[in-house]
Amino acid sequence: MIQFYMTPGSCSTGIHILLEEVGELFEVHIVNLLAGDQFKPEYLAINPKASIPSLVRKDGIALTDFQSIAWWLARTYPRRALLPDGLDAELQVLERMNYAVNTLHGQGFARIFTTEKFCANPAEHQAIQAQGREIIDQGFALVHQWLEGQEYLVGNRYSIADAALFYVEFWANYTQVPLPPNCQEHFKRLLERPPVRQVLTEEGYASILRSWRH
Ligand SMILES: N[C@@H](CCC(=O)N[C@@H](CS)C(=O)NCC(=O)O)C(=O)O
Structure with a gap:
């Protein structure tokens, strides 16, 4: 299953919405930015930039940037038409x-x-x-x-x-x-x-x- 790393009310909300739009199953991991979860070694192993959102695909590849994740979702689920033609x-x-x-x-x-x-x-x-x-x-x-x-x-x-x-x-x-x-x-x-x-x-x-x- 896709693993999604997010913080409620942050920029990851945009990716959370896109994940719901495409209708794919995903597991949520809350990253508490105020508590410094983004600097923990286990998170840095996924995203060395210490930022959210991060998304680990089913093939284990980690995507760690809003635009890359959004683009990947749109291209991976083309039937949802999240990108225009041309x-x-x-x-x-x-x-x-x-x-x-x-x-x-x-x-x-x-x-x-x-x-x-x-x-x-x-x-x-x-x-x-x-x-x-x-x-x-x-x-x-x-x-x-x-x-x-x-x-x-x-x-x-x-x-x-x-x-x-x-x-x-x-x-x-x-x-x-x-x-x-x-x-x-x-x-x-x-x-x-x-x-x-x-x-x-x-x-x-x-x-x-x-x-x-x-
Ligand atoms: N350009 C980054 C922006 C991500 C970003 O700035 N996320 C903020 C939260 S909205 C963050 O992770 N901040 C880390 C921190 O505050 O330590 C992206 O596209 O993913």
Whole structure:
């Protein structure tokens, strides 16, 4: 069985959703980041980068990066159509998924959630968080434009890029960062998907489903 290493409410939530979308059986291992589980030798043997998500395939190969895992799931379960047809549309999925993971998460939210990794000096932390917030606001403003006139990020069809966008929208919701209208609609749309509802419930965030009921 696939082995999935995750932390509830983190970026691994996006991969958790994709695993539910493809309908494959998998075993969950909770990595408690606050307790430092990611630095334990047994976890480093799977993922030397000490990060989540990680996924160990049935053949024993470990995948240790959001985009690689998402791409592998989409290609391994093509009937779920998590990638569009055609190279140009695939490239757009890659570009937009990378933007959510690398910029909105890696440059923006990371400055807010793990400020000390950007600068050890506490006197600088407020400025770093403000910089993170600016990156987040600019990032969502661009995503708002991408979503103009369409329900999903690429070609008006759900793809792995939407699962990546979902987890940063979820963080925005959680940290009271206002989303521009098209991102808010996208977030609400994804909250209607059964795999998303299942994952949020399993990860302990059912209250979000209740608060967004309309
Ligand atoms: N670029 C990485 C990002 C993964 C990442 O940053 N994960 C965070 C949690 S959302 C993490 O593992 N942090 C480790 C830590 O806080 O020590 C990927 O694509 O997998």
